[in-house]
Amino acid sequence: xxxxxxxNGLSREIDCDAGMNLYDLLRELGLKGVKQGxxxxxxxxxxxxxxxxxxxxxxxxxxxxxxxHEVTTIEALGSPDKPHLIQSEFVKATxxxxxxxxxxxxxxxxxxxxxxTNPTHEQIAEALSGNLCRCxxxxxxxxxxxxxxxxxxxxxxxGK
Amino acid sequence: MANDKLDALDxxxxxxxxxxxxxxxxxxAMGMACGLxxxxxxxxxxGALVGYIVPSPHAHARIVKxxxxxxxxxxxxxAVLTYKDVPRHLHxxxxxxYVEPSPYDTAILDSKMRLVGDHVALIAADTREIAEEAGxxxxxxxxxxxxxxxxxADHAMxxxxxxxxxxxxxxxxxxxxxxxQKNMASAASMGVGxxxxxxxxxxxxxxxxxxxxxxxxxxxxxxxxxxSIDGRxxxxxxxxxxxxxHARRITAQALxxxxxxxxxxxxxxxxxxxxxxxxxxxxLVGALVLATRRKILMRLSRAEEFVSRVRHPIxxxxxxxxxxxxxxxxxxxEVLSNTGAYGSHxxxxxxxxxxxxLPLYRMKTVAFDAKAVYTNxxxxxxxxxxxxxxxxxxxxxxxxxxxxxxxxxxLELRRRNHIQPGEGSPVFAxxxxxxxxxxxxxxxxxxxxxxxxxxxxxxxxxxxxxxRGTGPKKRGxxxxxxxxxxxxxEIDMASVSIKMNxxxxxxxxxxxxxxxxxxxxxLAQAAAEILGVEVxxxxxxxxxxxxxxxxxxxxxxxxxxxSGEASRRTAIEVAKQIREVAxxxxxxxxxxxxxxxxxxxxxxxxxxFAPNGESVTLNAIGLRSLYERDQxxxxxxxxxxxHKSPPPFSxxxxxxxxxxxxxxxxxxxxxxxxxxxxxxxxxxxxxxxEGAVVNGLSFALTEEYLFNEKGRMQNANFADYKIFNxxxxxxxxxxxxxxxxxxxxxxxxxxxxxGINGPIPAIANAIYDAVGVRIHHAPFTPEKxxxxxxxxxxxxxxx
Numbered sequence: 001x002x003x004x005x006x007x008n009g010l011s012r013e014i015d016c017d018a019g020m021n022l023y024d025l026l027r028e029l030g031l032k033g034v035k036q037g038x039x040x041x042x043x044x045x046x047x048x049x050x051x052x053x054x055x056x057x058x059x060x061x062x063x064x065x066x067x068x069h070e071v072t073t074i075e076a077l078g079s080p081d082k083p084h085l086i087q088s089e090f091v092k093a094t095x096x097x098x099x100x101x102x103x104x105x106x107x108x109x110x111x112x113x114x115x116x117t118n119p120t121h122e123q124i125a126e127a128l129s130g131n132l133c134r135c136x137x138x139x140x141x142x143x144x145x146x147x148x149x150x151x152x153x154x155x156x157x158x159g160k
Numbered sequence: 161m162a163n164d165k166l167d168a169l170d171x172x173x174x175x176x177x178x179x180x181x182x183x184x185x186x187x188x189a190m191g192m193a194c195g196l197x198x199x200x201x202x203x204x205x206x207g208a209l210v211g212y213i214v215p216s217p218h219a220h221a222r223i224v225k226x227x228x229x230x231x232x233x234x235x236x237x238x239a240v241l242t243y244k245d246v247p248r249h250l251h252x253x254x255x256x257x258y259v260e261p262s263p264y265d266t267a268i269l270d271s272k273m274r275l276v277g278d279h280v281a282l283i284a285a286d287t288r289e290i291a292e293e294a295g296x297x298x299x300x301x302x303x304x305x306x307x308x309x310x311x312x313a314d315h316a317m318x319x320x321x322x323x324x325x326x327x328x329x330x331x332x333x334x335x336x337x338x339x340x341q342k343n344m345a346s347a348a349s350m351g352v353g354x355x356x357x358x359x360x361x362x363x364x365x366x367x368x369x370x371x372x373x374x375x376x377x378x379x380x381x382x383x384x385x386x387x388s389i390d391g392r393x394x395x396x397x398x399x400x401x402x403x404x405x406h407a408r409r410i411t412a413q414a415l416x417x418x419x420x421x422x423x424x425x426x427x428x429x430x431x432x433x434x435x436x437x438x439x440x441x442x443x444l445v446g447a448l449v450l451a452t453r454r455k456i457l458m459r460l461s462r463a464e465e466f467v468s469r470v471r472h473p474i475x476x477x478x479x480x481x482x483x484x485x486x487x488x489x490x491x492x493x494e495v496l497s498n499t500g501a502y503g504s505h506x507x508x509x510x511x512x513x514x515x516x517x518l519p520l521y522r523m524k525t526v527a528f529d530a531k532a533v534y535t536n537x538x539x540x541x542x543x544x545x546x547x548x549x550x551x552x553x554x555x556x557x558x559x560x561x562x563x564x565x566x567x568x569x570x571l572e573l574r575r576r577n578h579i580q581p582g583e584g585s586p587v588f589a590x591x592x593x594x595x596x597x598x599x600x601x602x603x604x605x606x607x608x609x610x611x612x613x614x615x616x617x618x619x620x621x622x623x624x625x626x627x628r629g630t631g632p633k634k635r636g637x638x639x640x641x642x643x644x645x646x647x648x649x650e651i652d653m654a655s656v657s658i659k660m661n662x663x664x665x666x667x668x669x670x671x672x673x674x675x676x677x678x679x680x681x682x683l684a685q686a687a688a689e690i691l692g693v694e695v696x697x698x699x700x701x702x703x704x705x706x707x708x709x710x711x712x713x714x715x716x717x718x719x720x721x722x723s724g725e726a727s728r729r730t731a732i733e734v735a736k737q738i739r740e741v742a743x744x745x746x747x748x749x750x751x752x753x754x755x756x757x758x759x760x761x762x763x764x765x766x767x768x769f770a771p772n773g774e775s776v777t778l779n780a781i782g783l784r785s786l787y788e789r790d791q792x793x794x795x796x797x798x799x800x801x802x803h804k805s806p807p808p809f810s811x812x813x814x815x816x817x818x819x820x821x822x823x824x825x826x827x828x829x830x831x832x833x834x835x836x837x838x839x840x841x842x843x844x845x846x847x848x849x850e851g852a853v854v855n856g857l858s859f860a861l862t863e864e865y866l867f868n869e870k871g872r873m874q875n876a877n878f879a880d881y882k883i884f885n886x887x888x889x890x891x892x893x894x895x896x897x898x899x900x901x902x903x904x905x906x907x908x909x910x911x912x913x914x915g916i917n918g919p920i921p922a923i924a925n926a927i928y929d930a931v932g933v934r935i936h937h938a939p940f941t942p943e944k945x946x947x948x949x950x951x952x953x954x955x956x957x958x959x
Contacts, residue, residue, distance in 0.1 A: 032202040033195020035430070037380040038462045043878035046380055074195035087193040091185060094843040097851065098676025099192025100380045100430030106193060125886040132878065132885055134378050134431050135676050136847055137854030139892050 211458030261594030353525030362481025381430020469541030490525030512547030606835030636930025664778030671711025730798030812918030823946025852915030
């Protein structure tokens, strides 16, 4: 099946099986920041990517569904020399242990903070509830998202 | 949190460290945040086949006839291996030191199945779907003798029970009891003093039984191994392991090939928590690689992961005698552990029930009796807490019950009995890992301060024993005290190599396995502190059995204490070599006459300083030593073994809200106070505590295995096996209580495991405070709590 989509800002022509899921497609394209922790059930959140800015479980999303849409994976958010502010805050807060859930977690946090730079504790909990982490106990992940929100608010007020 | 007592403790134990004690950024965190760090499945998979284990449909059955012809003919299948196609070298999958204290009861493949999901055959195919299809075909072509399964640990040793390990060649390679014909995988006991007399004569005698349940570690990355063979006929395994060296040794043993033919590489690991202390996939992948000469990727599905290795369910009976003032006269702990279908870690987990819990309280008379039994259920393994989690529940709820009976505050009861610096325990010397233990006296113990600070943070005085809450929702608080160990004394060994580069930076290679814990960073901190550089000047590699020096691996709470010490010692030797070169440079290049005594030189700020204040840079020393004069590689491999296992101590406090109408328990607030000696990296140490605690909360309340009557797990997925997410989180407070452990690197001891032991007892005690019911069998599900509440009401109505 052939279709056109945008992945990490680049327009791409995709030719894949109609039954392929988005997770497998992204891995095939070399985007290995997307991870798998369940059996294509959408229950762990490690495969989260953004489709038009909305957190999407790539392991249960048919690849052809992204035709005409924009996909963002962790690789496009930032790089070690130029990290996104949320990535920096996750690192600073020690919100990353094994790192396997981090790409999905950070993308879910980005989707939240894109809409709301002043989220309550409960709003953060809800936005990240689909991303399982077994290492950190979530405490420092909450810290990271709150710090990132504060930094984004500061950036916005400086920009004015 | 602002606290005068804590500030005073911080000041008391403050040392002038430049790198240690600072929350240095975890060296691999930014790469992880950007999705760039490589885990096993992120390696080049070009041409790789998928490795698959055909799962047994039966909990207990023998293969009478197997014909793989049709399975092998499935298009896209490259190999189907049955027990007839692989060598039979019995081994244990427990990734422990040589010789392992676990029975050799496992073959790569066997003709007998001992649990649902046991290994019928191995398949290499182009895709997982093809492999599964070939597996279905193979299962159609097997004639089975289906045997009665043993599904109840309590009756596993009954006369007439099916014998699970009736193969004649299974044995345990150390001199300890092993009677597979009775389904007994292990037994151990010790005793000091007359326990029967204690129970007869004590002011208060207690006899209660408690149990903990099945649980899985649930690392988000399941077990995964990528194997290949190179032009020199060597097997390379890139694998998600906590124990690269044990994986190499045990894989060699299982396949019957020399250790030198195997290279094990551990890349980034997506969590382990003990389950990756198991050499589970490496021999299987090795067998498929040798059969096909192809690259093989084997990754367990989540459903397979649930029945790979689990926490041993354990029943603990506590008998104890107390004086009227609350002091302990003596205790007997009786343990029945269900090791499942294989005896991995059976002996050692069960011994840890005693050795990591009984010494917490001072007692002259003590007895320990333990058995581990085989059943046709999932296989126990190493899981964070390692036995202490199971028996701390028994000990700490019993202490709460005793406190109530004696009318003593539970905190005060702990204060009157807990071990203090300078004291030993008869248990330390008596209980080891398949042999007697090692006597030790406690060096550092901050438990008294942990109790005080935790009580303050939860509001113990104001809240305990008070009826609180509105309507059916009642609040209560509970606490517990804990200890663990740091490494296995006189057994564990770690080593680290450090070499200097021409720019004054260093390459540190360690066999220690960072599985997300941050140990690479902590090892670098230890070296940087000694070498007078920053962590960013240390390039860390862990672990590759060809290139990094030996380490037993990440288990037994040993990495900071032992591998950290190896890093410190190695750096001291390297610093000595650097001072020699610097002394020559001061003499020859700076005109210092006579040549300064190297011992007077100080490494600081990437330079070496002479007493007169003159300095040479590490950069200049690196260039001189490699290119200019008396050229040699500055570097050293240093080792450390442990002679003690200093316990970290901790006190946990839970506030819960119990709904009397539904039985639902909500954690309102959870306070952990932690004495791990010096926290080498405080934020990473806190992260270990928080992660362990939340895993424990989840274990206490929501994690539960559901089996059908044939022994098949019914909820092997994250929708039906519920682990905590962000929505389940209570208010969390973590207080690091400083002490200084003289035997540890920079005063440090362990931190990673102990935290998981607290939630079950602390919550059980809080539930009692809230609604007056004692629950001795975890987990505390709404059904169970509601039933207990209703039974209590029925009892009260009768009166």
